[in-house]
Amino acid sequence: xxxxxxxxxxxxxxxxxxxxxxxxxxxxxxxxxxxxxxxxxxxxxxxxxxxxxxxxxxxxxxxxxxxxxxxxxxxxxxxxxxxxxxxxxxxxxxxxxxxxxxxxxxxxxxxxxxxxxxxxxxxxxxxxxxxxxxxxxxxxxxxxxxxxxxxxxxxxxxxxxxxxxxxxxxxxxxxxxxxxxxxxxxxxxxxxxxxxxxxxxxxxxxxxxxxxxxxxxxxxxxxxxxxxxxxxxxxxxxxxxxxxxxxxxxxxxxxxxxxxxxxxxxxxxxxxxxxxxxxxxxxxxxxxxxxxxxxxxxxxxxxxxxxxxxxxxxxxxxxxxxxxxxxxxxxxxxxxxxxxxxxxxxxxxxxxxxxxxxxxxxxxxxxxxxxxxxxxxxxxxxxxxxxxxxxxxxxxxxxxxxxxxxxxxxxxxxxxxxxxxxxxxxxxxxxxxxxxxxxxxxxxxxxxxxxxxxxxxxxxxxxxxxxxxxxxxxxxxxxxxxx
Amino acid sequence: xxxxxxxxxxxxxxxxxxxxxxxxxxxxxxxxxxxxxxxxxxxxxxxxxxxxxxxxxxxxxxxxxxxxxxxxxxxxxxxxxxxxxxxxxxxxxxxxxxxxxxxxxxxxxxxxxxxxxxxxxxxxxxxxxxxxxxxxxxxxxxxxxxxxxxx
Numbered sequence: 321x322x323x324x325x326x327x328x329x330x331x332x333x334x335x336x337x338x339x340x341x342x343x344x345x346x347x348x349x350x351x352x353x354x355x356x357x358x359x360x361x362x363x364x365x366x367x368x369x370x371x372x373x374x375x376x377x378x379x380x381x382x383x384x385x386x387x388x389x390x391x392x393x394x395x396x397x398x399x400x401x402x403x404x405x406x407x408x409x410x411x412x413x414x415x416x417x418x419x420x421x422x423x424x425x426x427x428x429x430x431x432x433x434x435x436x437x438x439x440x441x442x443x444x445x446x447x448x449x450x451x452x453x454x455x456x457x458x459x460x461x462x463x464x465x466x467x468x469x470x471x472x473x474x475x476x477x478x479x480x481x482x483x484x485x486x487x488x489x490x491x492x493x494x495x496x497x498x499x500x501x502x503x504x505x506x507x508x509x510x511x512x513x514x515x516x517x518x519x520x521x522x523x524x525x526x527x528x529x530x531x532x533x534x535x536x537x538x539x540x541x542x543x544x545x546x547x548x549x550x551x552x553x554x555x556x557x558x559x560x561x562x563x564x565x566x567x568x569x570x571x572x573x574x575x576x577x578x579x580x581x582x583x584x585x586x587x588x589x590x591x592x593x594x595x596x597x598x599x600x601x602x603x604x605x606x607x608x609x610x611x612x613x614x615x616x617x618x619x620x621x622x623x624x625x626x627x628x629x630x631x632x633x634x635x636x637x638x639x640x641x642x643x644x645x646x647x648x649x650x651x652x653x654x655x656x657x658x659x660x661x662x663x664x665x666x667x668x669x670x671x672x673x674x675x676x677x678x679x680x681x682x683x684x685x686x687x688x689x690x691x692x693x694x695x696x697x698x699x700x701x702x703x704x705x706x707x708x709x710x711x712x713x714x715x716x717x718x719x720x721x722x723x724x725x726x727x728x729x730x731x732x733x734x735x736x737x738x739x740x741x742x743x744x745x746x747x748x749x750x751x752x753x754x755x756x757x758x759x760x761x762x763x764x765x766x767x768x769x770x771x772x773x774x775x776x777x778x779x780x781x782x783x784x785x786x787x788x789x790x791x792x793x794x795x796x797x798x799x800x801x802x803x
Numbered sequence: 804x805x806x807x808x809x810x811x812x813x814x815x816x817x818x819x820x821x822x823x824x825x826x827x828x829x830x831x832x833x834x835x836x837x838x839x840x841x842x843x844x845x846x847x848x849x850x851x852x853x854x855x856x857x858x859x860x861x862x863x864x865x866x867x868x869x870x871x872x873x874x875x876x877x878x879x880x881x882x883x884x885x886x887x888x889x890x891x892x893x894x895x896x897x898x899x900x901x902x903x904x905x906x907x908x909x910x911x912x913x914x915x916x917x918x919x920x921x922x923x924x925x926x927x928x929x930x931x932x933x934x935x936x937x938x939x940x941x942x943x944x945x946x947x948x949x950x951x952x953x954x
Contacts, residue, residue, distance in 0.1 A: 389875075399886070402886040740822065
């Protein structure tokens with residue numbers, strides 16, 4: 321039987337919903353399902369007007385990615401969107417316990433505005449720590465991460481051990497996957513403490529700002545040499561990681577870099593220090609003018625343009641090292657690339673839509689007060705409780721998650737409702753931070769046209785998409801997110 | 804700068820103004836029902852001509868975005884609703900490693916049941932006797948294999 325002839329098209333179908341940015345004689349297009357393509361301006365215009373012939377060499381690729389309106393695979397595109405956004409239905413997975421506000425360091429940029437070592441009234445009690453763990457396990461998320469922070473969390477060892485043991489017991493009963501993480505400056509680490517942490521499979525993260533002079537200038541420690549302590553214990557945990565024992569998993573230690581004004585221009589030395597210590601990730605993070613850092617911004621801060629230059633110089637150097645066989649990734653790029661190349665959520669809560677405030681993470685202050693995130697807690701410590709969402713002893717999980725601050729953050733960080741973001745080519749991969757907006761622009765919504773964080777994110781995405789156009793760079797960058 | 808509202812909606816002018824506010828303060832007022840007047844006051848190092856060119860480029864893009872949005876609103880809503888209403892991702896079902904299809908499994912179960920029933924019948928009919936020792940293992944009948952190694 322003769323096949324029925326397809327109906328003749330009476331009008332051009334035009335383009336489906338897509339986002340774009342012009343870049344010289346090329347145009348970057350993206351869509352809700354996270355696909356992207358580079359087009360010449362003539363091809364872009366043809367696509368937009370529905371005049372792109374199905375014989376065009378790019379047609380098949382564009383159609384497969386959902387850029388051709390009458391070739392949309394709704395099932396496939398919807399499944400891709402659903403998969404990348406599956407966290408929306410899972411509840412908070414990251415629970416940050418601030419075990420104490422005390423710290424033996426006085427870092428130039430310390431956002432947590434640490435209290436002095438004697439201020440024991442800012443210690444979390446073991447009972448409150450266990451209560452926080454119980455609250456965390458109230459989340460429906462099957463994967464719970466509890467991160468211990470401070471101040472310096474090793475100053476409150478009793479609460480740390482209480483929380484670790486209680487969490488392990490709760491996880492065994494609940495059948496949930498539990499990850500425990502400690503962020504410490506290592507100055508109070510001992511072999512006994514290290515053994516307890518390893519036996520309970522607590523992963524370890526520290527701060528490393530670069531070579532000794534830079535690190536010690538940023539991270540002032542009256543009790544000795546902060547850099548020496550950091551390096552000593554990093555090496556210890558590296559060795560333990562290499563010599564795994566059958567009883568438990570030992571994790572590779574990691575480090576966080578905070579870029580202050582003193583760091584600018586020293587990207588090579590900083591990256592070399594990370595490589596020398598066997599660290600495979602360097603997270604080039606900008607300093608946020610939040611809480612304490614905001615007050616001293618004129619001394620320690622920098623412009624978005626200054627940071628962008630530092631970031632791009634660092635990335636360029638890291639790529640050079642990669643091409644010569646050195647294993648090192650820039651973490652922010654790797655996180656963004658996970659979204660761009662794999663359209664998977666890398667768990668970076670600051671770049672989700674809506675952001676992770678309350679619905680992805682909760683910060684637990686030493687006294688049991690709950691905040692949308694650690695940045696929100698820092699604003700609280702500075703005297704403004706706009707981001708406080710409850711107290712672990714007084715409020716139910718439901719009340720906390722449906723409270724005003726949590727809702728406001730969800731609404732304000734929905735990119736669909738942000739006038740600039742809704743139209744931005746990077747929207748499928750990006751996220752805004754209501755706390756940053758509140759602190760720097762006086763509103764949860766912010767004004768993205770003149771927002772420094774937005775400029776930094778745009779700069780990062782712009783650099784990454786630019787690098788992906790060159791095959792030699794693309795090969796390295798794809799390797800960073802291969803699984 | 805005068806913009807005819809017959810060519811684009813006031814909302815489109817507003818979005819373009821928002822985008823152009825990176826390099827200029829933008830003021831919009833209506834001059835009668837059909838015209839918007841846009842005034843640009845450059846900030847930073849931008850010139851007046853530069854700010855006007857930036858606004859015109861943003862306005863052209865914004866008009867394209869508005870028409871694209873209108874034409875695709877229903878399609879996009881459909882796709883996102885489909886994504887939101889779809890089954891959440893489940894862990895893949897544990898794979899059976901027997902390599903049998905469900906039909907083959909059923910046949911096998913039936914065969915096993917049949918054999919078991921026959922064995923029961925034989926046992927009930929005195930079939931437990933085994934004069935040839937065929938139910939014995941090799942080792943029961945002939946003993947375990949001896950090592951050839953010399954100690």
